[in-house]
Amino acid sequence: MxxxxxxxxxxxxxxxxxxxxxxxxxxxxxxxxxxxxxxxxxxxxxxxxxxxxxxxxxxxxxxxxxxxxxxxxxxxxxxxxxxxxxxxxxxxxxxxxxxxxxxxxxxxxxxxxxxxxxxxxxxxxxxxxxxxxxxxxxxxxxxxxxxxxxxxxxxxxxxxxxxxxxxxxxxxxxxxxxxxxxxxxxxxxxxxxxxxxxxxxxxxxxxxxxxxxxxxxxxxxxxxxxxxxxxxxxxxxxxxxxxxxxxxxxxxxxxxxxxxxxxxxxxxxxxxxxxxxxxxxxxxxxxxxxxxxxxxxxxxxxxxxxxxxxxxxxxxxxxxxxxxxxxxxxxxxxxxxxxxxxxxxxxxxxxxxxxxxxxxxxxxxxxxxxxxxxxxxxxxxxxxxxxxxxxxxxxxxxxxxxxxxxxxxxxxxxxxxRLPQRDTRRDTLIEAQAQSEASTAAEKRLEALLTEENNTLPGPLLDRLRTVLERRKNAPWERLGAVNDEGESADDTYRRLSREMIGAERAVFVELRDHRRIDDEMLRTLLHRLDLEEAAAYREETGD
The missing domain is CATH 1.20.1530.20 (Na+/H+ antiporter like fold)
Structure with a gap:
């Protein structure tokens, strides 16, 4: 060309x-x-x-x-x-x-x-x-x-x-x-x-x-x-x-x-x-x-x-x-x-x-x-x-x-x-079953690792590991469940609230940088961590 x-x-x-x-x-x-x-x-x-x-x-x-x-x-x-x-x-x-x-x-x-x-x-x-x-x-x-x-x-x-x-x-x-x-x-x-x-x-x-x-x-x-x-x-x-x-x-x-x-x-x-x-x-x-x-x-x-x-x-x-x-x-x-x-x-x-x-x-x-x-x-x-x-x-x-x-x-x-469209409910059920099997394997692996002395964790961090795992396990089932007054499933509400919280943190980090309490390099490090958290919480919709 x-x-x-x-x-x-x-x-x-x-x-x-x-x-x-x-x-x-x-x-x-x-x-x-x-x-x-x-x-x-x-x-x-x-x-x-x-x-x-x-x-x-x-x-x-x-x-x-x-x-x-x-x-x-x-x-x-x-x-x-x-x-x-x-x-x-x-x-x-x-x-x-x-x-x-x-x-x-x-x-x-x-x-x-x-x-x-x-x-x-x-x-x-x-x-x-x-x-x-x-x-x-x-x-x-x-x-x-x-x-x-x-x-x-x-x-x-x-x-x-x-x-x-x-x-x-x-x-x-x-x-x-x-x-x-x-x-x-x-x-x-x-x-x-x-x-x-x-x-x-x-x-x-x-x-x-x-x-x-x-x-x-x-x-x-x-x-x-x-x-x-x-x-x-x-x-x-x-x-x-x-x-x-x-x-x-x-x-x-x-x-x-x-x-x-x-x-x-x-x-x-x-x-x-x-x-x-x-x-x-x-x-x-x-x-x-x-x-x-x-x-x-x-x-x-x-x-x-x-x-x-x-x-x-x-x-x-x-x-x-x-x-x-x-x-x-x-x-x-x-x-x-x-x-x-x-x-x-x-x-x-x-x-x-x-x-x-x-x-x-x-x-x-x-x-x-x-x-x-x-x-x-x-x-x-x-x-x-x-x-x-x-x-x-x-x-x-x-x-x-x-x-x-x-x-x-x-x-x-x-x-x-009127061609048959993809059955999203069936897909979600399959996803939920697959996630359930994977989460069960992850739970067994975690318990096996915790028996070793070098894997000892404080209670709050251990609870966080288990909470995140439980969150992944339940998320597909929640998408099949009831919605709130806004028309959202529990999974949708979780992602929305998570993004709102991360947005609040991001605004604080920027304000701290603007007031010279942290430098730009530290700001980039902190924002990158938030980006990874937001990516983990956000499920991209099909076609976006």
């Missing part, structure tokens, strides 16, 4: 366009939280509007930046927030979507656009099919999180979007090789796909154990989190260096490290969670803003095409993309049950509603645009790549169309279908 040439000739600092992009997209994302509109849609819409304001530079979506620098951290955060056990439980559905559907969409969309556009060769049409085949990890995760999809559907969509980029990028490379005249065959395509998939997974498997060992043996949280920030870029680069899929390498490493995160000390986990939440927020916001800002870029070279014709192409392609997903999703849902008695025994009978939501939730995103911008300008004989500007425009309109049309309509569709 870079500013336009005109922008570079001004006296503005070179980093100014990037700073404006990050600050503006973050501001719009923050404003979106106060509206019923999902943040990705509002950011894209604002980006479209801002792209034609005077003085706004052109933001060219450079694939050399997006793919190796933006994609790895976004995939890493999405994979770390996923469940390894959940992904494994739905491996068949995820595989059919992330591999089978992407290849099907590449062929179906490519062939339809080949029939529609007279001057477009089949090889170039398949390039377009591969470019827009994969639903986007960022879009799927952002929208699924906002609309509150059932856990199974969310897991399947997240798993699909984590893996399908690898399939699409491989299909794209094969299609481009054929389009530019390098020659391609089914055997070569299958070989390249196997190399990318097996190689990427292998690199991830090789890296995940030493990275986890290093992560657990570093003694400072700052060093551990520095390693965490470098991990996705390192895994991606190593896999790409050896011809494997960097996407799969990042996903494998992230799933393993997240699954083993309990082995890292608490300070690292707290800091890592805060750091990655900030990184994900900034990158997701900037990515959606970049999508909207691409409009002037994709229109620059489209002058040779009549507007009614390209609009018809865009509409037909959008409808084909939507229809192709439904054509794949429903057979992929029901045919395994038809042919396998084991599947029928292990899995409940699906209704039509779940597949419909999965079919409608196929939003495209920045990865499709980045791949499209990497299409070569010319072929081997020196002539222009066939209809490259049209392919860029159709990719852009498909991305915008799926984000806006499907993204806006998905929440009301989910409400209309």
């Amino acid at each position: 870079q500013g336009s040439q005109d922008c570079q000739t001004t006296t503005d600092p070179p980093a100014l366009p990037v700073l404006l992009l990050v600050a503006g997209s973050a501001a719009v994302a923050g404003a979106a939280r106060r509206t019923p509109i999902p943040a990705p849609l509002l950011i894209v819409t604002v980006g479209l509007a801002v792209s034609y304001l005077p003085g706004v530079p052109d933001y060219d979506l450079d694939p050399e930046i997006v793919l190796p620098l933006l994609l790895p951290p976004l995939l890493y955060t999405a994979a770390a927030d996923s469940s390894y056990l959940g992904l494994r439980a739905h491996a068949r559905a995820i595989g059919l979507l992330s591999v089978g559907y992407v290849l099907f969409a590449t062929l179906a969309v490519g062939y339809v656009i080949y029939l529609l556009v007279p001057e477009l060769p089949l090889t170039a049409a398949l390039v377009l099919g591969a470019v827009i085949a994969p639903p986007d990890a960022v879009a799927a995760t952002a929208v699924a999180r906002r609309v509150g999809l059932p856990a199974r559907i969310t897991t399947i969509l997240q798993g699909e979007s984590l893996v399908n980029d690898a399939t699409a990028i491989t299909a794209y490379k094969v299609a481009v090789a054929a389009a530019v005249g390098e020659g391609a065959s089914w055997g070569k395509g299958i070989g390249e796909f196997l190399l990318a998939s097996v190689g990427g997974i292998a690199v991830g498997l090789v890296l995940m154990v030493p990275l986890h060992w290093l992560r657990t043996h570093l003694t400072e949280a700052l060093l551990q989190n520095s390693l965490s920030l470098l991990t996705p870029f390192f895994a991606y680069a190593v896999a790409e260096k050896f011809g494997g899929s960097g996407v799969l390498a990042v996903v494998v490493v992230a799933l393993y490290l997240a699954h083993r995160s309990w082995q890292v000390d608490f300070a690292t986990r707290l800091q890592e969670d805060a750091v990655w939440r900030m990184v994900a927020f900034i990158l997701e916001s900037a990515v959606f803003a970049l999508i909207g800002l691409q409009l002037p870029v994709v229109l620059d070279d489209l002058g040779q095409y009549d507007s009614p014709i390209v609009i018809w192409y865009a509409l037909a392609l959008f409808l084909t993309v939507v229809a192709a997903r439904f054509v794949w999703v429903y057979p992929a849902t029901y045919l395994p049950r038809f042919f396998s008695a084991r599947v029928r025994r292990r899995e409940p009978e699906p209704t039509w509603k779940g597949p419909f939501v999965i079919g409608w939730a196929g939003m495209r995103g920045v990865v499709s645009l980045a791949i499209a911008f990497s299409i070569p300008v010319s072929v081997h004989d020196g002539s222009d790549f066939p209809a490259r500007s049209l392919i860029l425009f159709l990719t852009f309109t498909t991305v915008i169309g799926t984000l806006v049309v499907q993204g806006v309509s998905l929440p009301p569709i989910i409400r209309l279908l």
